[in-house]
Amino acid sequence: MKDLGQCVSEKNIRKKIYTVSVGVTGRCNCNCTYCHYFKSRSRQKFAYDISDSQFDIYMRFIKLCNEYVDGKLSYRFSGGEPMVLGERLFKLANKGFSITNVRPFILTAGKAMNKSWVLAAQNSAISHAFVSVENPIFPDSGAPNPKRIVHLIKEYNTDKFPIRAGVCVIPTKAFRNLYDICAWFLDELGYIPLICEINYDSYQRPTENEWMDLQKVLYDVVHDFGSVTPLNLFSSIIPEYAYGGDDPYLFELNLENSYNLSQDNLGNKIEEVIKGVHTVSYQPLTCPQTECPWQDVCSHTKWYWQCDRVLSREEKLKDYCRFKRISSDAYYKVFVDRDHVETECSI
Template sequence: MFVYKILTLNMTWLCPVKCPYCHVERKASLKDDHYLDKADLVRACKEALSLSFNEFRFSGGEPTSAGDKLFDYARTVFDITGVKPSILTSGVYINENWIRKSSGLFSSIYISVENPLHPFHEVVDVNLILKYIKEYSSEETPLRFGLTLVGPESYKNLFEIFESLYEGCGQKCWPQLTSPYLRSFVKPTKKELKALSVETQKIFRKYGAIPCYFLAFTGDKVFEKEHAYRQVANLNPDGSYEKFYSLKQLINHKKEKLNKSIKKRSTFCQNCDWKDCCSPFSEDLELNMCASYCDVRRALFDGMLDGLENAATAN
């Protein structure tokens, strides 16, 4: 099995945005202003390097709340691993000065952007983020869209949402639309699933194959390899690895958990026509939600296929 390993470096749990769908509040306070110690960062990077980790990314909480410390830590990651880290941010502290200081330090700067029609919060100005991406995104300052969460009630507006984001940033990068998933997943109605398929068809007919579209449901590029698995480990601000002392312990735990999950899912899904070609979801996905997840996947794949076929016929 090919395992693509990602180490998420949680700088802090502190975050002024407090998105209602945020998973952090299930394990920590978003008012906790403790920051990751540099010694813990160095230790984690060296251990991850020995375990052949592929990617390093800063997250939280809000990592940009660390100020210039974040830039120093980004240099440290590269010096130890030879890999430029990426960053996941709400964009709340991003401005022209921040963008200038970040030059050359990150492989990607992923900014989560709210659904412009029905935002979960209005702390961050969507139009300002679009402006920054349009004007400043470059090889040295690779500003990109992070996730834009769209609930089932907004499926009927997917084309409008996608187009407003993509055109709003001057087509600099693809929006990453998706729905809340795992414990935040909301089961769509049949009407909403139909809208999801129809709107997806319209998007794919106009723009072609979108590389980052509902990834939690359609699969990461990692899954283009046979028997592939994307494994994410978290280094928390206190220096721990999700209750484990070492990264190796956490990786072994996740491997055991994955194997158990695959075994259970193989039994649960044994009569499904997709069984032989379906990439596994996260090991955290409850089996009782599998059917609802697959309803979303079918709607998405039907829309993608119809859209691409219509585009090919039109050309």
């Protein structure tokens, strides 16, 4: 009999989903203490918006990707905070749609969301908005109040312009409160947004007690909510469950143009460029634990699990492995074998 890891790894049930995140501004109207974007950037130095020429290059890249990649592709505007662009955000959306024939969506903190903005967005090419919402138990002091943001989502969400809670980032101290956080969102909105750890340059290693908290609570979360609403938990660690068996990839195009995209290399070396972006974003993982039941869905990782400005690659991968085992064990116990014994092997 196949185990859960083998099932979700089969090619015929894992459709590839590509999302390109386009950084359209370095400005932001929030001051989240854990913000990874400004962890390694100066707010003053990066308080500028994307140029028209760079935007055109990024849109051409997306257009060509849509022709070459073997899966569904979408793209979003992020930052910084895309809402600070004002009317230019809608102009960029319309221009992007005219080039790519794909409507963008936005990832926003929602602080500036009001009726006039929503009406303008409805009349633009923006397809929908995903709003980052703080957890209600340990909200960050520099972020918008989660109760206010949830109120705005409920007030302005429509079929014509969907506005949904897109992501909730939780600190390690909130692992023990994960069930209550999920229950709050379900009660308020009827669904649970993507729940993820704080990562990139703001990552902090969980303590042993926090690891134990996560292990204890995850089973209850998956058991009680998994059959009620789609669960998207720790998607960079267990994308095979977070996206219902699909195979998601997120590529980030920043203001610095770190991939050195240009009209020239897009015109002459597009396949090489796409392959390079993919390789940098998702690095192969060679694990010595060949008997691990989750190995089939552990062949590559998002780049920040193998690269950290503070921790060593070995330390970061050990945490990735522990996250993977704890999360996979919870799903397996709920949906396959409730007597399953937790996995002990480690990278």
